[in-house]
Amino acid sequence: MAQVTIRSLNKKYDEVHAVKDVNLDIRDKEFVVLVGPSGCGKTTTLRMVAGLESITSGRILIDDTVINELPPMDRDIAMVFQNYALYPHMSVYDNMAFGLKMRKFEKPEIQKRVHEAAEILGIQEYLKRKPRQLSGGQRQRVALGRAIVRHPRVFLFDEPLSNLDAKLRVQMRVELKKLHERLGTTAIYVTHDQVEAMTLGDRVVVMRDGWVQQVGDPLELYNQPANLFVAGFIGSPAMNFASVRIAAENGSLWAVGDGIRLKIPAAMTNRLGGQAGKAVTFGIRPEDLRVANDADPAEMSIEAAVEVIERLGSEILLDVAVGPTTMVAAVEPTVTAKVHERLRLAVNPHRLHFFDTESEAAI
Amino acid sequence: MIEGARWRRWVFFHTPLTLFVVGLLFPFYWMIVTTVRPDRELYHPWNGPNYTPFWTFHPTLEHIRDLLTETLFSTWMMNTMIIATASTLISLFCGLLAGYALSRLKFPWAGTIGTGIFITYLVPQTLLFIPLADIIRNFHLGDSPWALILTYPTFLIPFCTWLMMGYFKSIPKELEECARIDGATRWKAMIYIVFPIAVPGILSAGIFAFTLSWNEFIYALVFLSSPEQKTVPVGVTSELVRGDVFYWGELMAGALLGSIPVAFVYSFFVEHYVSGITGSVKG
Numbered sequence: 013m014a015q016v017t018i019r020s021l022n023k024k025y026d027e028v029h030a031v032k033d034v035n036l037d038i039r040d041k042e043f044v045v046l047v048g049p050s051g052c053g054k055t056t057t058l059r060m061v062a063g064l065e066s067i068t069s070g071r072i073l074i075d076d077t078v079i080n081e082l083p084p085m086d087r088d089i090a091m092v093f094q095n096y097a098l099y100p101h102m103s104v105y106d107n108m109a110f111g112l113k114m115r116k117f118e119k120p121e122i123q124k125r126v127h128e129a130a131e132i133l134g135i136q137e138y139l140k141r142k143p144r145q146l147s148g149g150q151r152q153r154v155a156l157g158r159a160i161v162r163h164p165r166v167f168l169f170d171e172p173l174s175n176l177d178a179k180l181r182v183q184m185r186v187e188l189k190k191l192h193e194r195l196g197t198t199a200i201y202v203t204h205d206q207v208e209a210m211t212l213g214d215r216v217v218v219m220r221d222g223w224v225q226q227v228g229d230p231l232e233l234y235n236q237p238a239n240l241f242v243a244g245f246i247g248s249p250a251m252n253f254a255s256v257r258i259a260a261e262n263g264s265l266w267a268v269g270d271g272i273r274l275k276i277p278a279a280m281t282n283r284l285g286g287q288a289g290k291a292v293t294f295g296i297r298p299e300d301l302r303v304a305n306d307a308d309p310a311e312m313s314i315e316a317a318v319e320v321i322e323r324l325g326s327e328i329l330l331d332v333a334v335g336p337t338t339m340v341a342a343v344e345p346t347v348t349a350k351v352h353e354r355l356r357l358a359v360n361p362h363r364l365h366f367f368d369t370e371s372e373a374a375i
Numbered sequence: 376m377i378e379g380a381r382w383r384r385w386v387f388f389h390t391p392l393t394l395f396v397v398g399l400l401f402p403f404y405w406m407i408v409t410t411v412r413p414d415r416e417l418y419h420p421w422n423g424p425n426y427t428p429f430w431t432f433h434p435t436l437e438h439i440r441d442l443l444t445e446t447l448f449s450t451w452m453m454n455t456m457i458i459a460t461a462s463t464l465i466s467l468f469c470g471l472l473a474g475y476a477l478s479r480l481k482f483p484w485a486g487t488i489g490t491g492i493f494i495t496y497l498v499p500q501t502l503l504f505i506p507l508a509d510i511i512r513n514f515h516l517g518d519s520p521w522a523l524i525l526t527y528p529t530f531l532i533p534f535c536t537w538l539m540m541g542y543f544k545s546i547p548k549e550l551e552e553c554a555r556i557d558g559a560t561r562w563k564a565m566i567y568i569v570f571p572i573a574v575p576g577i578l579s580a581g582i583f584a585f586t587l588s589w590n591e592f593i594y595a596l597v598f599l600s601s602p603e604q605k606t607v608p609v610g611v612t613s614e615l616v617r618g619d620v621f622y623w624g625e626l627m628a629g630a631l632l633g634s635i636p637v638a639f640v641y642s643f644f645v646e647h648y649v650s651g652i653t654g655s656v657k658g
Binding site: 062063064083084085087089090091093094095097099100101110111114115158162 | 547549550552553554555556557558559560563567568571572
């Protein structure tokens with residue numbers, strides 16, 4: 013049982029304001045992922061929760077206790093580091109037992125817990141080995157094992173999968189997910205990889221330049237990004253953007269830009285009504301574009317010239333020029349398009365995004 | 376192309392390496408040959424008949440016997456051993472803690488202090504012995520082992536500190552952080568995690584410190600005067616060179632026996648020592 017509460021958390025180094033006014037409520041048993049580009053303050057936030065970094069201002073609470081001044085050892089947390097941080101001079105067993113020994117557990121209890129964790133992670137055979145005799149994936153498991161033997165209140169993960177190769181990363185991601193479901197321990201996970209964030213997180217916190225941009229479950233971030241940054245950061249390939257002007261003509265609203273002339277569906281006119289005559293940023297995800305057929309109305313499609321064709325097997329990515337901007341459309345693998353061909357792309361009218369050009373907030 | 380590679384190997388690898396090894400080992404060979412050469416061959420004129428400078432047909436141990444019975448050599452050995460061991464231990468202890476603090480703890484002026492310590496190492500001993508002699512006299516430490524046990528750390532501590540600082544920096548900080556989250560205090564993390572990993576570095580610093588104090592000459596020459604207090608380098612050179620008479624056989628026997636402990640220490644720890652110098656810790 014542990015919930016983590018972060019209130020107005022700030023971290024200032026000499027010149028740099030690394031974490032700005034972060035507020036977060038992490039519920040018991042929840043798996044929360046902090047994601048953002050490097051230097052966004054996500055790792056610093058995690059390290060402040062761990063007690064490895066001093067807090068400039070604000071409070072961190074585990075359950076109802078303020079832990080700001082507690083040394084790391086008294087916070088009852090466990091952390092998994094990017095480089096595993098296994099003690100090179102100790103065997104796998106001793107690595108896993110170290111935390112329990114430091115806490116003066118009885119020997120039989122240590123043995124029981126280490127073997128339990130080793131069994132969960134499938135590393136029983138390696139208990140006598142030294143870390144350098146293990147592969148990257150095995151080391152990662154040992155690092156996880158070292159965290160779970162302690163039965164801590166909160167797990168902290170600092171980019172734990174970044175040093176693994178792509179295939180292993182996917183596999184470990186699934187295992188982490190299973191592990192969390194099995195143990196149910198509250199977890200805070202830091203990554204720069206939005207796919208990891210989307211697949212692992214019950215909730216995802218997107219950060220940028222020390223600010224929290226948006227907190228929400230993965231689909232919420234994907235479908236209703238709060239601003240331009242989140243819209244562009246979450247999703248791969250990234251959302252397409254173009255500058256347009258909102259125009260009111262013939263009783264309805266239009267998004268008009270270079271090469272773009274789209275009729276805004278009635279459902280969105282309320283929100284966009286106040287923007288008439290203003291320049292905004294229009295966004296559309298690659299999978300919400302498809303090659304138009306004759307039945308598609310002209311006001312729901314854009315003219316484009318194919319520049320690059322990327323055949324991925326399950327789909328085709330068309331890099332197309334729309335006026336001065338380049339967009340990506342994820343289309344059916346059966347589409348036969350040629351480079352330099354001009355075609356019409358139909359947009360999904362329910363999935364249009366508009367952002368304020370000044371504040372970058374979603375409209 | 377293959378033939379070209381072959382002569383290149385000879386010119387750039389085998390030949391220079393051979394010259395290098397011969398050049399390095401020749402003094403030791405000369406030392407051994409001179410030690411076991413009887414006096415009549417040693418003082419044989421070079422243009423006399425049957426002059427054989429590089430080997431001898433009549434090896435003898437008389438110089439070693441003379442050295443051990445006629446001089447205080449065994450006392451000097453014991454003195455040197457005690458002084459070198461004590462000053463090495465003191466320097467290692469201080470260097471270890473100072474190196475850890477300077478590389479790991481955040482405090483104002485840490486960088487400046489680190490550089491400052493290194494600069495004190497650069498002050499030559501041949502200059503420093505003058506003020507130190509004054510201090511030794513004021514503390515009435517002259518002509519006792521303490522004169523050296525307490526002054527050798529003046530150049531050994533900066534050296535050890537600097538070497539350990541570099542080594543600690545090569546140990547990932549995460550190891551310690553992980554230990555501290557695992558339930559260790561900073562002190563325990565240092566004892567259980569950092570120091571065991573730093574063993575190669577500690578050994579290198581120890582070996583270096585031991586060798587430096589074993590071979591030290593200036594301080595030992597200035598601060599010690601009575602024969603029974605002397606260390607090997609000073610004892611051998613001051614007692615076996617009398618005026619213009621050089622007891623070459625005994626001198627070389629002294630040098631040979633005096634270098635055995637150092638050679639022993641080196642060969643014993645050589646593997647750790649090399650990894651300590653090239654320093655890197657892999658997780």
